[in-house]
Amino acid sequence: MGADVLKNVNAMPAPTxxxxxxxxxxxxxPEGLESAAQISVEAADELAGEADTFDAAVAGLQAKVDAARAEAPADTRAILRAVEPNVDPANLDIPALSRYEHKAVREEMANNVAEAFECGMGAEATAWLAEQAGEAERIVFAPAAGKQGTATVHLTGVDGAANVAAIDVVAAPGATFDLTVALDSPEAGTGVVGVQLRVFAGENAHVNITSVHTLDEQWTALDNTGIVCDEGAFVTVRHRMLGAGKSYTGLATDLRGDVSRVDVDTRYLAANTDVRDFNYVVRHRGRKTQCNIDANGALMGQSKKVLRGTIDLVRGCKGAEGTERETVLLVDEQVENKTIPVILCDEDDVAGNHGATIGHVAADQLFYLKCRGLSQEAAEGLFATATLEETALTIADETVRAGVARLAERLSIPYQEVED
Incomplete structure (x- = not known):
């Protein structure tokens, strides 16, 4: 059987x-995947939006951006002349720019919200997911100004098919919205389960996104998200990537409005020969913007994991602060872990922080647990159990909880079903 190949997936903005x-x-x-639509949506009717709601929200933000730029003084920096096609390389006042810097300067000069919008997995994967989902089948949630709303989308594996949902969330000013997306495979088979998610958070809106993967190891999961934040908007993202033989997660955020914020809380498990591949990109464009990327995971068997985290402090984001942290538990010696935190900075009066803790259970923690009769293997197993139970405790959806319980049984992880 041949294969469809998606290239440049989860690419870092500035390569190393x-x-x-x-x-x-x-x-x-796999070649020959059919497009399926095994999707269940639970949401109130008043949350439904029109197909062009996302584009209209971006256009509204663009009008505000253009108005603010028209009032700003002219920018005469030499770096802006460095991207001109006929620039004289002998001019020592013009800096030499890398390919990435050229792209960044052009985006800054254009100041176009729609053109700068991106999803974390990249253009090729985004186009493939959109094609599989079908543009006409896009699910649109549009909570009204000052209102609250909740929705859940379930996607189940369909043997021999790609089951993909395209979802837009457009939160009006002051709205609060909670979305849970669950990728599961209660029936045996092989294929792709994916989600293409676009989020626009209006002024002072609060959007909570929770994505849970409890797929069996024969399945591939694709989770692709792009977020735009207006002034004062706050988006929280909780990724629980627990299952799937191969799981690819991309998230890109444009903190365009002043005092906007995104928090990303990721927990993952990988066992046997599982693959977990992450790419997180946060662009700080507004002043006093804030991001927190916090990842925790356990790798078992011969599993592999890559996590790319890029915080981009763009010129103009004075007072911005970005932090990324990861803790990785290496349960077995044959696992492969790659962690690459990146901070790009083109502004002063900003703060960028990163750190990673990678290894086995800390010696003092292990000593404490051994004194209570637990071996190192049992102690490290507690971390996997805790990850599963945390997911079940914080998500009330019974279908998600059933997927967590099934995953624990398949991985032989001690697990006790929880109750509210």
Whole structure:
């Protein structure tokens, strides 16, 4: 059987040394996948929006951006002249720019919200997911100004098919909206389960996104998200990537409005020969914007994981602060872990922080647990159990909880079903 190949997936905005094999990934998908629509939506009727709601919200934000720029003084920096096609390289007042810097300067000059919009998995994967989902089948949630709303979308694996949902969330000013997306495979089979999610958070809106993967190891999960935040908007993202033989997650956020914020809380498990591949990109464009990327995971068997985290402090984001942290538990010696936190900075009066803790259970913690009769293997198993139980405790949906219980049984992880 041949394969469809998706290239430049989860690519870092500013590549590092190629020999590290971390800049991007390639996904090989089985040839001949049919497009399925095994999707269940639970939401109140008043939350439904029109197909062009997202584009209209972006256009409204663009009008505000243009108005603010018209009042700003002219920018005469030499770096803006460096991207001109006929610039004289002998002019020592013009800086030499890398390919990434050229792109960044052009985006800054254009100041176009729609053109700068991106999803974390990249253009090729985004186009493939949109094609599989079908533009006419896009699910649109549009909570009204000052209102609250909740929705849940379930996607189940369909044997021999790609089951993909395209979802838009457009939260009006002051709205609060909670969305849970669950990718599961209660029936045996093989294929792709994916979600293409676009989020627009209006002024002072609060959007909570929770994505849970409890797929069996024969399935591939694709989770692709792009977020735009207006002034004062706050988006929280909770990723629980617990199952799937191969799981690819991309998230890109444009903190365009002043005092906007995104928090990303990721927990993952990988066992046997599982693959977990992440790409998080946060662009700080507004003043006093804030982001927190916090990842925790356990790798078992011969599993592999890559996490790319890029905080981009764009010129003009004075007072912005970005933080990324990861804690990785290496349960077995044959696992492969790659963690690459990146901070890009083109502004002063900003703060960028990153750190990673990678290894086995800390010696003092292990000593404490051994004194209570637990071996190292049992102690490290507690972390996997805790990840599963935390997901079940914080998500009330019974279908999600059933998927967590089934996953625990397949992985032979001690697990006790929880109750509210």
């Amino acid at each position: 040394w190629h020999r590290l094999d971390m800049n991007e990934t390639t996904i090989e998908l």
